[in-house]
Amino acid sequence: xxxxxxxxxxxxxxxxxxxxxxxxxxxxxxxxxxxxxxxxxxxxxxxxxxxxxxxxxxxxxxxxxxxxxxxxxxxxxxxxxxxxxxxxxxxxxxxxxxxxxxxxx
Amino acid sequence: xxxxxxxxxxxxxxxxxxxxxxxxxxxxxxxxxxxxxxxxxxxxxxxxxxxxxxxxxxxxxxxxxxxxxxxxxxxxxxxxxxxxxxxxxxxxxxxxxxxxxxxxxxxxxxxxxxxxxxxxxxxxxxxxxxxxxxxxxxxxxxxxxxxxxxxxxxxxxxxxxxxxxxxxxxxxxxx
Numbered sequence: 001x002x003x004x005x006x007x008x009x010x011x012x013x014x015x016x017x018x019x020x021x022x023x024x025x026x027x028x029x030x031x032x033x034x035x036x037x038x039x040x041x042x043x044x045x046x047x048x049x050x051x052x053x054x055x056x057x058x059x060x061x062x063x064x065x066x067x068x069x070x071x072x073x074x075x076x077x078x079x080x081x082x083x084x085x086x087x088x089x090x091x092x093x094x095x096x097x098x099x100x101x102x103x104x105x
Numbered sequence: 106x107x108x109x110x111x112x113x114x115x116x117x118x119x120x121x122x123x124x125x126x127x128x129x130x131x132x133x134x135x136x137x138x139x140x141x142x143x144x145x146x147x148x149x150x151x152x153x154x155x156x157x158x159x160x161x162x163x164x165x166x167x168x169x170x171x172x173x174x175x176x177x178x179x180x181x182x183x184x185x186x187x188x189x190x191x192x193x194x195x196x197x198x199x200x201x202x203x204x205x206x207x208x209x210x211x212x213x214x215x216x217x218x219x220x221x222x223x224x225x226x227x228x229x230x231x232x233x234x235x236x237x238x239x240x241x242x243x244x245x246x247x248x249x250x251x252x253x254x255x256x257x258x259x260x261x262x263x264x265x266x267x268x269x270x271x272x273x274x275x276x277x278x279x280x
Contacts, residue, residue, distance in 0.1 A: 004107065004109075004110055005109070005110055005113050006220070006222070007220050007222070008215055008216065008220070009113070009117075010150075010154075011215045012212055012215065013117040013120065013121065013150075015208055015211045015212055015215070016121055016208055017120060017121065017124050017143075019204045019207050019208045019211075020121070020124040020125055020127075020128055020204075021124070021128070022204055022207070023128055023200050023201065023204045024127070024128030024129075026196070026200040026203075026204075027128070027192040027196060027197055027200050028128070028189075028192070029189075029190065029192070030133065030189055032133065032175060032178060032179060032182070033128070033133060033136055033189070035175065036127055036128075036136060036137065036140045036175060037127075037128055039140065039144075039167070039171060040124055040127060040128070040140065040143060043143070043144065043147050043167070046147070046159075046163075047147060047150060050151060050154055050156055050159060051154065053227075054154050054155070054156070054227050055220065055222055055223070056220060056221065056222070056223055057223065058223050058225040058226060058227035058228075059223075059225045061229070061233065061234065061237055064156060064158075064159055064229060064234065065234075065237070065238070065246050065249075067159055068159065068162060068238075069249055069253055071162055071163065071166050071167070072166075072253045072256075072257060073253070073256065074166075074167075074171070075166050075170060075171060075257070076256055076257050076259075076260035076261075077260075078171045078174060078175070079174065079260055079261065079264045080260050080263055080264045080267070082174055082175070082178045082264070082268075083263070083264035083265075083267040083268035084267055085178060085182065086178060086181055086182065086268050087267050087268055089181070089182040090270070095182050
């Protein structure tokens with residue numbers, strides 16, 4: 001039943017996906033694309049949780065539950081973030097992070 | 106090389122290429138489609154790891170919910186056909202360098218660690234998940250479940266309040 005792929009390969013994939021998300025976070029200047037990068041990073045963490053649960057502690061279910069709660073919190077976070085983005089677009093006519101610098105003060 | 110190994114490499118290739126498209130595409134709509142395929146690939150990876158319930162949740166919440174929400178917000182804010190400005194070259198180079206270095210560092214770290222693979226059977230039936238989720242003893246998750254439900258309610262009300270058009274902004278626009 002268990003396949004010959006070891007946990008190391010799954011961890012490589014999730015590491016690469018996480019840092020692809022970090023790259024998007026560093027280079028993008030558009031708020032929606034930054035949100036998309038954050039979603040990629042959250043998903044790579046989910047892969048890690050499930051892989052550790054499956055390969056190292058199959059008798060427990062903590063990894064699955066952490067993934068479920070991360071998915072729920074990510075949905076809430078995306079809804080709030082998009083509401084903020086729409087509000088920002090209404091007041092600034094732009095969703096570029098450089099145009100929103102007055103939010104700092 | 107068995108079929109499941111080949112399937113794993115196909116799924117990982119899909120996830121990573123779609124992820125690269127999602128963060129590098131110049132057209133924002135194309136980036137959203139890249140994100141969509143990356144999330145579908147992750148759901149496939151969950152299926153491959155025998156966590157069917159989580160894969161279904163991933164498809165319902167991410168592919169059916171968050172990506173659609175993102176695409177809607179793209180339509181509401183940007184012109185979906187317009188190109189994003191090119192990132193500054195210096196910033197791009199340093200980002201690529203730091204990301205490649207970080208991937209190499211972490212992969213090296215993973216390679217050195219030896220993981221003990223347990224031989225137990227991984228049982229993730231929906232019945233077991235549901236029992237554990239509403240259990241109140243030390244291994245149950247009833248409290249986080251309730252806390253998350255309150256958080257979702259708060260997020261829903263909060264996002265409605267934030268996105269609502271207030272009368273003041275309407276009057277300001279008229280001026």
